[in-house]
Amino acid sequence: MLLRSLHPAAVAAGDDIPDAVTIDGEVLSRSDLLGAATSVAERIARAERVAVLATPTATTVLAVVGCLIAGVTVVPVPPDAGTAEIAHILADSGAQAWLGAAPADATLPVVPVRKHARSWHVYPEPDSGAIAFVLYTSGTTGAPKGVLLSRGAIAAGLDALAQAWGWTAKDRLVHGLPLFHVHGLILGVLGPLRVGSPLVHTGKPTPAAYAAARGTLYFGVPTVWSRIVEDPAAAKELAAARLLVSGSAPLPVPVFERLAALTGHAPVERYGMSETMITLSTRADGERRPGWVGLPVAGVATRLRDEHGEPVPHDGESIGGLQVRGPMLFDGYLNRPDATAECWTEDGWFRTGDVAAIDADGFHRIVGRESVDLIKSGGFRVGAGEIETVLLGHPAVAEAAVVGVPDTDLGQRIVAYVVPRGEPAPELAGELISIVAEQLSVHKRPREVRLVDALPRNAMGKVQKKTLMQPSN
Structure with a gap:
């Protein structure tokens, strides 16, 4: 079961989590989540694909969980997306309706999410190969592409991270990240719902909000951690945490060092992308080296290749195109067979488009994108x-x-x-x-x-x- 902490049998037995999700000032217990999300599932069970305006609210969480229960594919839409971007996402994805909130000029039908409705119908678990999400890339090289992520890929990715980070139901995850991409939505919402750890979403990821949340596990992007180290009083409140995780962009070494000095925790850095989820990470019980993103997580293999397809030595200095394999990779780009084929090698490795170095111990350092960060001088x-x-x-x-x-x-x-x-x-x-x-x-x-x-x-x-x-x- 993808969201195994929401197993109906556990809820029926009274094994509740009173604060399973806290978001936008609302607190949802595990039974609240299951009952309200199953009610959502009943209303959209016959749909194939629906759009969700991914505001950081309880409505968004219930919409996503309801779709996962019913086996309906979710198309998360950034709440600040412009009209042209929204039109492209809706047309390309074939979304049949908005679920929950919708833009003022919405042309598709809008299916409401009733937070206080309850249903205890039990749906069969969808096939692991079923597509759970179509996540749209940022579109830096043309129109955004829809990344197809299956239920099985998400489960494999989350389980690998739980192992690497020692993530258990005893943790309390805190973050204030957007809910329309891998970091905030899949890791930050589905992760705790799979592991069984309570989630506190702070709305905005401010130093004060992070300090007040009293979590054991914190997610942030470099901008968040940069602001936290500029507020030493807030940073010191995180000393009681177990793990601080940084991702989505490289963490500047001075921020890494300052965060470690103020909190007593060297942050965990990891690497991934929409197409692969997280494939590399430093470990909760391992070395954390500033500027390096660690080792492959469980099930992942990596290699470096030069522009001629030849192997690059793992000496920590030589750089090459990073290629990966693993069970958490995507199923391709929606409606883009040529783009899908182009990013895979003939022998089955995914070309990430990133440049990296690997040392003799297997530690990885991401140098940047091949298109703009590999300089031949x-x-x-x-x-x-x-x-x-x-x-x-x-x-x-x-x-x-x-x-x-x-x-x-x-x-x-x-x-x-x-x-x-x-x-x-x-x-x-x-x-x-x-x-x-x-x-x-x-x-x-x-x-x-x-x-x-x-x-x-x-x-x-x-x-x-x-x-x-x-x-x-």
Whole structure:
């Protein structure tokens, strides 16, 4: 059973969890969840696919759980999505209705979620190969693609994380992440419902909200952890936790170190994507190394390949395209057979599109995306991510993005865009170039540092490096 902590027999026996989910100021017990979600299932059981406007509310949780009970595929829609994006998601997915809340100009039928309705009908467990979600990518390279995730893949991914993180029903998970992607929805809602640990969703992931939640397990993205370390009083309240987990983007080394100093917990870093869920992670009982995302989780195998498809040595320095295999991978892109075929090798490995290094002990370090973060300069293969890590270690640097721009001599010239903290000293650019040459190597130094007020980002907050690589920049 995918949501095994909601097993009807356990609820019928009176084995309740009074605070199974706390979200948007509402507290739902395990029996509340099962009864109300089963009532939702009765209303949409004949549907194939429905859209859910994924606000951080009890309505969203009940809508998702109701669909999973009934075996109906969920299409989560970002609540801040524009009209064109929503129209694309609805048309591409073939969603038949909105379940719960809907945009003001909704054209599809709207099926309400009644939080106080109850049903105790028992539905058979759907096949593990049934598609549970169509998750849409951020669309950084064209229209968002629908990622097909099966029930079996989700179960395998969550069980692997429970093993890696020692996650049990005794934990209390806290996070304030959006509910329309893998991190906040699948890990952050379905994870506790599978493991049986209570969930506290803080609405917004503020330092004060995290400090007040009294959890044992916390999820956050680097921006959340950066704000927490800037509030030492709030950070120290997390010392009583068991595990702090960071994901969705690389955690700057200074934030890692400051978080460890303030809380006594070196954060767990992990790596994944919509298509793979989480495939790499440091362990609750293992080494946690700043800038590294650890080892493959249970059932996952990885390898590195260069641009010619040849193996890359696992020496911790050589970088190559990361390829993975495992039971938690997606079933393909909806309506995109060509895109699906393109991302798999002939021998069955998924091309992540990310560049990584692996050391002799199997520890992984993600360098960035092959399309924008693998820089070929002067005959060397350089990862933008490792340069950015060094730059972010300087106290005068707030943000950094490194790109390769065309150069007639070097092939690509390494250029760093830096957002300084406060008014920069005149010598900052030269100082940053020297630090990279000293800490990494001379050939990895930026040939130019450009100080800017802000970095271009998309709606998901990801830096748009292709914009920085354009000639006008």
